[in-house]
Amino acid sequence: MQIRALGAADDRSRFRSGDPDLDRFLQKFAAQNQFRHYVGVTYVAVDEQSVLGFATVAPGHVEIERLPVADRNKLPRYPLPVLRLARLAVDRSVQGQGLGTRLLRFVLQLAERMADEYGCSGVVVDAKPGAAEFYARYGFTPVEAVLGISEARPRPKPMFLAMRAIKAASKRP
Amino acid sequence: MDKETQISALVSRTTREMLERRVRASGVKKGHLVEQALQHYLLALEELPADVIVRPKLVVTRASGAAILAKTRTARPTRALRRLMRDAD
Numbered sequence: 001m002q003i004r005a006l007g008a009a010d011d012r013s014r015f016r017s018g019d020p021d022l023d024r025f026l027q028k029f030a031a032q033n034q035f036r037h038y039v040g041v042t043y044v045a046v047d048e049q050s051v052l053g054f055a056t057v058a059p060g061h062v063e064i065e066r067l068p069v070a071d072r073n074k075l076p077r078y079p080l081p082v083l084r085l086a087r088l089a090v091d092r093s094v095q096g097q098g099l100g101t102r103l104l105r106f107v108l109q110l111a112e113r114m115a116d117e118y119g120c121s122g123v124v125v126d127a128k129p130g131a132a133e134f135y136a137r138y139g140f141t142p143v144e145a146v147l148g149i150s151e152a153r154p155r156p157k158p159m160f161l162a163m164r165a166i167k168a169a170s171k172r173p
Numbered sequence: 174m175d176k177e178t179q180i181s182a183l184v185s186r187t188t189r190e191m192l193e194r195r196v197r198a199s200g201v202k203k204g205h206l207v208e209q210a211l212q213h214y215l216l217a218l219e220e221l222p223a224d225v226i227v228r229p230k231l232v233v234t235r236a237s238g239a240a241i242l243a244k245t246r247t248a249r250p251t252r253a254l255r256r257l258m259r260d261a262d
Contacts, residue, residue: 021224029225037217040227058227063187064238079187079230080241086227105257121245124231139251143241147232151224158231160241162248169250169258 001052003106006030006042015051017089019128021152025087026054040086043106045099053090055103057110060084060124062160065146080121082160083111086150087126104138108166115163122163126156135159177204 006012012027030042033056040058044051061079085107090099107123114120124143127135132142140159150156184192196203218226233241250258 025225029221032221033225033227037221039217039221056227058229060227060229060231062238062241063185063230063232064241065232065234080245082231084227084229084231101257105260108258122241126227137251137253138257139248139254141240141244143231143237144234145231145237146234148228148230150228151226153224158233160244161254162241162244164245165248165250165254166258168248169254 001045001047003043003045003103006034006044006054008035010044010046010051011049012051015054015089016092018092018095019089022087022089025056026051026089030054030056042087043103043110045090045103051091052094053099053103054087055085055107056087057107058084058086059114059120060148062121062124062143081114081119082122082124083107083114083120085123085125088131100134108161109170111163112166112170115167120163123161123166125159125161126150126152127159128152128156129154132157132159135161139165 008031012030015023015026017023026042030040033040034042040056042054042056045053059081060083061081063079085104088100088103088107090103111120111123123140125135125140126149127140136159138161140161143158143160145158149158192203192206196206199206
């Protein structure tokens, strides 16, 4: 099994995660997003020719809503570059076998490379309500957003994990 | 070519700076660049439902912004995160 960028020829039609929105995204829109509009990249976990899981990412940035004059000097005015993990799903046939965590690790390693090569302050995940606990285990914390929230339903909750923690976790003791 | 018309919009300082940098770097007129960007975005929206688009900009509340900035300076990995990243080898 390997994790790699989605290829145009990958057969996605049999992927079933149990979440129809995630399945629809992979089957109908992931390739358009990636190959036509260049607005995100989907990485797939594949075994032979079957897609067993996927994670969709895009670069983004976090801004802080308008600050009162007194606070402006305390916080930076520039946006923080982040990697946005928009979707992550695993096929029913392999759920509970650790593939979700392997995909998450892949995304965090991708964010580390982004940090090394052109800057990344952390990872923002759009966590579906049932997935918030999974991400919280790895240190993601919920953030209150006023703009730029995913329009998926049910409405996901943005959660942030700082690059500092990812880098520290990757270091050998 | 269509007859031209004017639009007015408030944008963030960051967006304006990005626009002006791009205009200076490319030499194209600001109006042309804005129109191209809008057309690309609106055409993409016609082909992709809004719920599948990953928004590039996330604006957070002041409290969340302060918490994020604190994390960028002081965050430590959880045990699960250490295990996850070290299992990679």
